[in-house]
Amino acid sequence: MSNYFSMLKKEIYEFIKMHKILIVPISFIFLMISHPIGMKLLPKIIKNGLPKDTVIHIPIPSAAEVLSTVFGKFESLGIIILILVSMGTIAGEREKGVAAMVLTKPINRITYFISKWTAYSLLTILSFIIGMIATTFYTANLFDKNQIDLSNVTLAIALYIPIILLVISISLFFSSFIKSSILSGFLSFVAYLIIMNTPQFLFTKHDSIFPSDLVTNANDLIIGKSIIFITPLIVVILLNLLFVILGGYLLNKQEI
Numbered sequence: 001m002s003n004y005f006s007m008l009k010k011e012i013y014e015f016i017k018m019h020k021i022l023i024v025p026i027s028f029i030f031l032m033i034s035h036p037i038g039m040k041l042l043p044k045i046i047k048n049g050l051p052k053d054t055v056i057h058i059p060i061p062s063a064a065e066v067l068s069t070v071f072g073k074f075e076s077l078g079i080i081i082l083i084l085v086s087m088g089t090i091a092g093e094r095e096k097g098v099a100a101m102v103l104t105k106p107i108n109r110i111t112y113f114i115s116k117w118t119a120y121s122l123l124t125i126l127s128f129i130i131g132m133i134a135t136t137f138y139t140a141n142l143f144d145k146n147q148i149d150l151s152n153v154t155l156a157i158a159l160y161i162p163i164i165l166l167v168i169s170i171s172l173f174f175s176s177f178i179k180s181s182i183l184s185g186f187l188s189f190v191a192y193l194i195i196m197n198t199p200q201f202l203f204t205k206h207d208s209i210f211p212s213d214l215v216t217n218a219n220d221l222i223i224g225k226s227i228i229f230i231t232p233l234i235v236v237i238l239l240n241l242l243f244v245i246l247g248g249y250l251l252n253k254q255e256i
Contacts, residue, residue: 003107003108004111004114006107007107007112007115008115008118008119011118011119012119015119020123024081024085024123024124025126025130025131027127028081028127028130029130031081031131032070032073032074032078032134032135033131033134033135033138035070035073036067036070036135036138036139037138037142039061039066039069039142040143060143062143062144063139063140063143063145064148064152064222064224066139066142067139067148068219068220069219070132071156072219075196075215079192080189082124082168083167083171083188083189084185086120086168087174087175087182087185087188088175088181089116089172089175090116090172090175090251091174091178091179091184108252109252110248110251110252112251113172113244113247113248114248117169120171121168124167125164128160128161129157132153136153148222152221155221156219156221156222157218159218159221159233160214160215162214162237162240163211163214163215163236166192166236166239166240166243167192169239169243169244169247170188170192170195170243171188172244172247173188173244173246173247173250174187175188175247176247176248176250176254177250177251177253177254195239196211196215209231209232210232210235211235212232213231213232214232214233217229217232
């Protein structure tokens with residue numbers, strides 16, 4: 001256990017040294033607050049692009065509706081940011097020989113893998129929460145803040161966290177046995193897209209059981225809809241466990 005905490009401290013020190021502890025939260029903040037700002041300016045942009053005599057009515061979305069679409073925006077660029085940040089954590093250290101140097105000490109590979117997963121999970125969760133707080137603040141000020149139920153927003157954030165942890169789990173899984181950081185990142189992104197999108201096309205009739213349904217539930221919760229989230233939440237947690245276990249197992253079988 002002492003080795004685990006020592007490795008965890010090492011990872012956090014690396015975050016500080018490489019400025020990831022600042023880069024990731026700031027990236028999330030700019031990415032996520034750009035959405036409510038864009039939604040606020042959109043009617044003006046559309047009107048400015050039309051002839052002067054054109055009469056068009058553009059309904060203003062509620063604050064809750066704007067906030068509920070932030071997760072969907074995060075599903076594109078936010079996921080890419082996470083993969084770029086984490087894809088080289090093991091593969092990069094193997095390429096540079098850092099992993100071999102670390103693992104010559106009395107630290108087993110499972111501890112090495114789990115400590116990295118924990119560190120990146122903490123960084124991701126903290127950054128995402130900071131980004132959502134900033135986005136909620138901006139949305140409340142740009143639109144009607146009385147339309148936002150903070151308890152629903154908090155629960156929605158909690159529901160979405162297992163999804164972003166899944167990105168970390170997939171990224172570290174591929175990084176555990178692929179030495180190229182770029183290839184590891186590419187495969188991580190493809191695998192995430194397959195997991196999130198393929199089941200919807202293969203099974204058109206389902207009762208909210210796939211990982212993508214957890215994102216939908218988080219969105220619906222913000223606007224006050226009733227949701228059934230237990231099954232997709234369990235599926236995402238099991239996928240996280242699967243990738244972590246397989247990643248640790250494959251790393252343990254690799255020649256460093």
